[in-house]
Amino acid sequence: MSKPTLLSLSVAALLGSPSAFAGTITGVVADDNNQPLAGVAVHYHGKKQSIRTDKNGQFTIEVDQSGQLHFSKENYVDKRIEVGSGDEQLRITLNESSIETVVVYASGLDKNNLDMVSPVSVLSGDDLRDRAQPTLGETLKGLPGINASYFGPVSSSPIIRGLDGPRVKITQNGLDSADASRVGPDHAVSTESIAAEQIEVLRGPATLLYGSGAIGGVVNVVDSRIPTDVIVGYEGTGEYSHDTVSNTNTYAGKFAAGHDGFNVHVDGTDRVGKDYQTPTYYFQEHEEDEAEALDSVENTFINSGAVNIGSSYVADHWTLGLSFGRIESDYGIPAHGHGHHDHGDEHEHEHEEDHLEHEEDALAHEEESVFARMEQDRWQALASYSFHDSILETLTMRAGYTDYQHAEIEDGEIGTVFSNTAREVRVNAKHRLGNWHGTLGYHFSSSDYRADGEEAFTPATDTKVHALYLLEEREFGAFTLEIGGRVEDYQLSSDIAEMHHDHEEEHDDHLGEELHDETIHYEYDDTNISVSLGGIWDYNEGHSVALSVSHSERSPLTGELLSNGVHIATGTYELGLGYHIEEGEAHFEPEDIKQETATNIDFSWRKYVGDFGFNLSLFYNDVENFYYQENTGLAFEHEMGFIDQSVADEDAMAVYHYQSADAELYGFELDMHYALSTNWEIKGFADSVIAKLKNDGYLPRIPAAKLGSQLSYTRNNWDLALIATHYLEQDNISAYETTTDSYTLVDFKVNYNFTLGSFDGVAYVQAQNLGDELGFVHTSFIKDQAPLPGRNFRLGIRAYF
Numbered sequence: 154m155s156k157p158t159l160l161s162l163s164v165a166a167l168l169g170s171p172s173a174f175a176g177t178i179t180g181v182v183a184d185d186n187n188q189p190l191a192g193v194a195v196h197y198h199g200k201k202q203s204i205r206t207d208k209n210g211q212f213t214i215e216v217d218q219s220g221q222l223h224f225s226k227e228n229y230v231d232k233r234i235e236v237g238s239g240d241e242q243l244r245i246t247l248n249e250s251s252i253e254t255v256v257v258y259a260s261g262l263d264k265n266n267l268d269m270v271s272p273v274s275v276l277s278g279d280d281l282r283d284r285a286q287p288t289l290g291e292t293l294k295g296l297p298g299i300n301a302s303y304f305g306p307v308s309s310s311p312i313i314r315g316l317d318g319p320r321v322k323i324t325q326n327g328l329d330s331a332d333a334s335r336v337g338p339d340h341a342v343s344t345e346s347i348a349a350e351q352i353e354v355l356r357g358p359a360t361l362l363y364g365s366g367a368i369g370g371v372v373n374v375v376d377s378r379i380p381t382d383v384i385v386g387y388e389g390t391g392e393y394s395h396d397t398v399s400n401t402n403t404y405a406g407k408f409a410a411g412h413d414g415f416n417v418h419v420d421g422t423d424r425v426g427k428d429y430q431t432p433t434y435y436f437q438e439h440e441e442d443e444a445e446a447l448d449s450v451e452n453t454f455i456n457s458g459a460v461n462i463g464s465s466y467v468a469d470h471w472t473l474g475l476s477f478g479r480i481e482s483d484y485g486i487p488a489h490g491h492g493h494h495d496h497g498d499e500h501e502h503e504h505e506e507d508h509l510e511h512e513e514d515a516l517a518h519e520e521e522s523v524f525a526r527m528e529q530d531r532w533q534a535l536a537s538y539s540f541h542d543s544i545l546e547t548l549t550m551r552a553g554y555t556d557y558q559h560a561e562i563e564d565g566e567i568g569t570v571f572s573n574t575a576r577e578v579r580v581n582a583k584h585r586l587g588n589w590h591g592t593l594g595y596h597f598s599s600s601d602y603r604a605d606g607e608e609a610f611t612p613a614t615d616t617k618v619h620a621l622y623l624l625e626e627r628e629f630g631a632f633t634l635e636i637g638g639r640v641e642d643y644q645l646s647s648d649i650a651e652m653h654h655d656h657e658e659e660h661d662d663h664l665g666e667e668l669h670d671e672t673i674h675y676e677y678d679d680t681n682i683s684v685s686l687g688g689i690w691d692y693n694e695g696h697s698v699a700l701s702v703s704h705s706e707r708s709p710l711t712g713e714l715l716s717n718g719v720h721i722a723t724g725t726y727e728l729g730l731g732y733h734i735e736e737g738e739a740h741f742e743p744e745d746i747k748q749e750t751a752t753n754i755d756f757s758w759r760k761y762v763g764d765f766g767f768n769l770s771l772f773y774n775d776v777e778n779f780y781y782q783e784n785t786g787l788a789f790e791h792e793m794g795f796i797d798q799s800v801a802d803e804d805a806m807a808v809y810h811y812q813s814a815d816a817e818l819y820g821f822e823l824d825m826h827y828a829l830s831t832n833w834e835i836k837g838f839a840d841s842v843i844a845k846l847k848n849d850g851y852l853p854r855i856p857a858a859k860l861g862s863q864l865s866y867t868r869n870n871w872d873l874a875l876i877a878t879h880y881l882e883q884d885n886i887s888a889y890e891t892t893t894d895s896y897t898l899v900d901f902k903v904n905y906n907f908t909l910g911s912f913d914g915v916a917y918v919q920a921q922n923l924g925d926e927l928g929f930v931h932t933s934f935i936k937d938q939a940p941l942p943g944r945n946f947r948l949g950i951r952a953y954f
Contacts, residue, residue: 384411695762
């Protein structure tokens, strides 16, 4: 047999060929009361588009090989049926779910939240609209297992099970957000919750698909800027809301239209707000000062806008799309006055006498605050092809290009500028081989990160990642087995400037100046391997247990490895893993940097049918070489370098040094629902995480445990809910931390659904922190200076057409 013939057979085996077998599947889908269900999605593996049942619950679908039909509808338990390649007639019954069921796009296999081996939460629809805040962290923090870093409400990132920053991947439609939110807590996440279709939170390691940056979890923001369904005609949404606690006005709109498979999408948001109000609290900046009574947090304004434009072509086999998004946002950086970080500029020292006559102006100048100006341009592309009669079901490529810039504005002038140019490509080949169903993928990402200015505490760095991954699942009756692995090549390169401080008194002209005497080209190259094994057992209709074990490896990011400088927002001096302190100076010696390695065990027990449903998750995470920031007990002064905090000037900055040590994190999450009647429902939720070093002590800034309940009432056009969340005292603290007191937040919301002509709408009133409770966030770097907002009333209206 010739080589071309062998090649032809290989290609035919992989891609398939037109089959002589064909059949028509017809049927009816009904609920457990034998009433027909309209709008049920019926998807045949190997076809791009789903069909939906009509008003009588009936459907017809053509098949060209044996396979599986997937029936799904929101708030009903999914069902999968094996079918042959001949004509068949089916009658399918779907049971109502007490927990909302939605497809999780970040799963890699389009599974719903109840079929996932690892715990997942999904916010969508009006629930997402009701929770939407200016930042992703504040939007999600009420979910079990999720908290927020909280650098004021204008910059707040998600924390999953006590892990954040470099360990939580923030993605938009499966691609990295590519902002600088993992560099520092003052850098806002560049996603807009109010424009999202749904937000997915995958707890536990999601490193198989998303890489070592997802060792703690993934937050995937799903939007429709590239429409993937056929749009007939047009549709849209408009919304306005006002928050009294910060006098914030938010406008949002979305419009989509389509014809003959061609679709277009436009959305935009605009948000303008002032400093937020708080219950009265007392802050003492220096020991010798009297505590000052405050009732607001200065410099927490926001002025942001975003617009996204996209288009697509959707056919039976092909989906092609392209989108562009632009974000511009100015927001205050709280707890920072310029006068607190005078860096002894040479020019100021030389001309100090010339400025004595301007003392009043200088004092006023010192009180001016620093704010951030964030800009991002983001391109996304999608190409997907679905095969009908093939081992391959779908071949999908997603690509993104992001140009991001974060400038810190001091005294009206640009101080330090952080920028990142990122490129990313992800190719997934979804396939079915015998009884195995899975995804084989390739992932590439590159990041060209730069920081310029006096307070650029991280050097310019180029980072590249190449990875191959495989995720497979197989059903054994009521049990589904899932296995996977990822091999990732991680490369980092940077030019490191060694800095030495001149302490000689005769050099008064240069007192406080940092002298750069050499530049070192540094490269870090490692291979990260991640594997997982898990399964889910549906031991009864609507009941399941899931267990997974995973091993994940992670290399340090730029900030963790190479930081060396003043971080203006946190008021600290940061040093990376590659440095050690000797005789008052930092020396770069990165010879013994080990990978962070996590072994995670996750158990879930779920019930999601009937009046009572629950989801309980237990987890244990054993981490070798855990990277964390430790307060060294030293302070940094420009004239003296690194000295003991006890003898340092009051304006000297505490030195935080990244360390590596073995750690363990364990805890639980619980979410319960009980339908008291057709109108009344009560929910309960709780979570807790313990995070400690194995040698001794607790990890810093770990979220306090929380528990809460929600009472909901629905009747005709009215939806009402009363929510109470209690955050327990956090006294599991590390060195130089202080205990954070407990507090309780009570929220109340009323939605009225109405129809006006061709518009459907929702008018709503939300009362947040109804009791005007004073609460401090233990995870925040500026905990004592930025308590949570006080009582807030949000009034808004949302219209659909």
